[in-house]
Structures are given as C-alpha cells and as structure tokens.
C-alpha cells in the first residue's frame with residue numbers, strides 16, 4: 001500500500017503521491033496514473049502530483065534551485081510542464097506537513113521552471129499566491145468544436161493555451177471531445193479556454209484541458225485568459241482581473257514588471273493508502 005492524499009484548487013482535483021526521496025514509486029507509469037485518476041475504479045482526479053525532492057528526481061532539466069519538485073501528470077497519464085492549481089495544492093500539502101515554512105516564500109520546481117508560492121498571513125492554511133512567471137504571447141490561431149470555429153490567441157504559460165472569446169459559455173457545447181486546433185501551432189496538443197466578459201476586470205471561462213478533458217478549473221488557463229483579455233482591453237501590465245471558473249474564482253495580476261501572479265484557494269480533503 002502507498003500513501004496518498006486528495007486535494008483540489010477551485011475544484012481542479014488531484015491525487016497527491018508523497019515520495020520525498022523517490023523510493024516509494026520508482027517510475028510512475030501512465031497506466032498507474034490513469035488507474036489513480038479513474039473516477040469509478042480509482043481515487044479520481046484531473047491529474048496526479050508526485051511530491052518528490054529535486055535531489056531525488058534524476059530527470060534532465062529539473063534543477064536543484066528548489067528543495068521540492070511537482071511531478072505533474074494529466075489524468076490520461078501524459079506529462080505536462082506546469083499546473084497552476086496543482087502547485088497551490090502541492091504547496092498546501094508541504095506547509096500542512098511542516099515540510100516548508102509558510103512564513104517565507106516557498107520555491108517549487110516544475111518542468112516549466114521554479115514557481116514561488118506566498119502564503120497569506122504566513123499561515124499554512126492561508127490563501128496562496130503563485131508567481132507564474134512571464135507569459136509568452138504568440139500567434140493568432142483558431143479552435144473548432146463541431147461546425148463552429150473561433151479565432152484564438154496562443155498564450156504559453158509554460159504549457160500551451162488557446163484562448164477564444166465567445167458570445168456565451170454554452171456556445172462550445174458539452175466539450176466531450178478535445179476542440180480542434182492547428183497541429184502546426186500546437187504539436188504537443190493544447191489546453192483550450194472559452195471566455196466571456198462579465199464586467200470591467202472580470203471574466204468567466206470554461207476549459208478543455210489537454211490530457212484531462214473539460215475540468216472545473218485550470219490555473220494556467222486562467223492566467224492565459226487574463227493575459228488575452230488584458231491585451232484586448234489595452235490594459236496589459238499593472239492590472240488585475242477576476243476570473244470565474246465553474247469550480248471557483250481566481251485573481252490574476254499582471255505586474256508592472258511583467259510577471260503573472262495567481263491567487264486562489266487550495267484544499268487537501270482526504271488522505272489514505274492505496275495499492276493502485
């Protein structure tokens with residue numbers, strides 16, 4: 001049996017696998033990730049977060065600038081560079097276990113570089129702000145659902161996003177399949193966000209995540225949406241937006257020095273042991 005925890009950030013939910021020294025799990029196969037994330041036969045989740053020290057990772061490109069590494073997998077077993085909701089849940093777990101000090105900024109290594117977490121009030125249960133780094137705004141492209149097509153902006157938050165403004169969030173339908181996209185723009189697939197404006201500085205979105213399907217929230221997606229909206233509003237940098245998702249609300253700030261900060265909740269709801 002292996003220890004696990006279950007947590008979520010704005011209802012983007014994860015199975016956490018503590019493996020501090022890399023001795024519990026060895027290589028985490030795609031098959032095991034799928035079994036853990038299965039909502040009927042497994043624990044259920046949009047993804048898996050393996051909690052491992054950088055010193056134990058042994059993966060090219062993972063530096064040792066942070067003590068802890070978020071080894072993130074999508075529910076289908078594929079690897080992604082980064083998960084914005086996941087890194088808050090990861091930080092919550094570390095703080096609650098006394099593995100980091102929430103009174104000081106907490107660096108976490110990811111495949112998209114080191115992200116620094118700040119806990120409100122320096123408390124282990126405080127709301128968490130993540131410095132998500134610099135957004136890369138790339139080309140205009142298009143996404144499709146059935147017969148419908150929308151223009152979309154390619155925003156890279158360490159992982160790839162296509163942000164499409166729609167008239168109504170219902171326009172994309174039930175999103176059972178991945179929206180169509182240009183494989184030349186996104187050779188490794190894409191996370192697709194559909195956005196509507198609610199008020200100045202306030203948007204709402206749905207997301208279809210690469211490797212997980214439609215989810216209740218996506219942190220990197222919310223950042224990509226904020227960047228696309230701020231640019232469309234001519235309000236880029238030194239500005240903040242509220243982003244509503246089916247599973248909750250995130251606050252995204254684009255700082256004067258070009259960094260994207262994401263603030264939101266993170267909760268660990270259960271822990272146990274599994275032989276999956």
Ligand SMILES: N[C@@H](CCC[C@H](N)C(=O)O)C(=O)O
Pocket residue numbers: 012047074079080081082083084085086159160191209210211212217218219220221
């Ligand atoms: N839900 C995440 C993003 C997870 C990775 C994504 N599905 C991908 O493949 O890039 C978030 O909160 O950012």
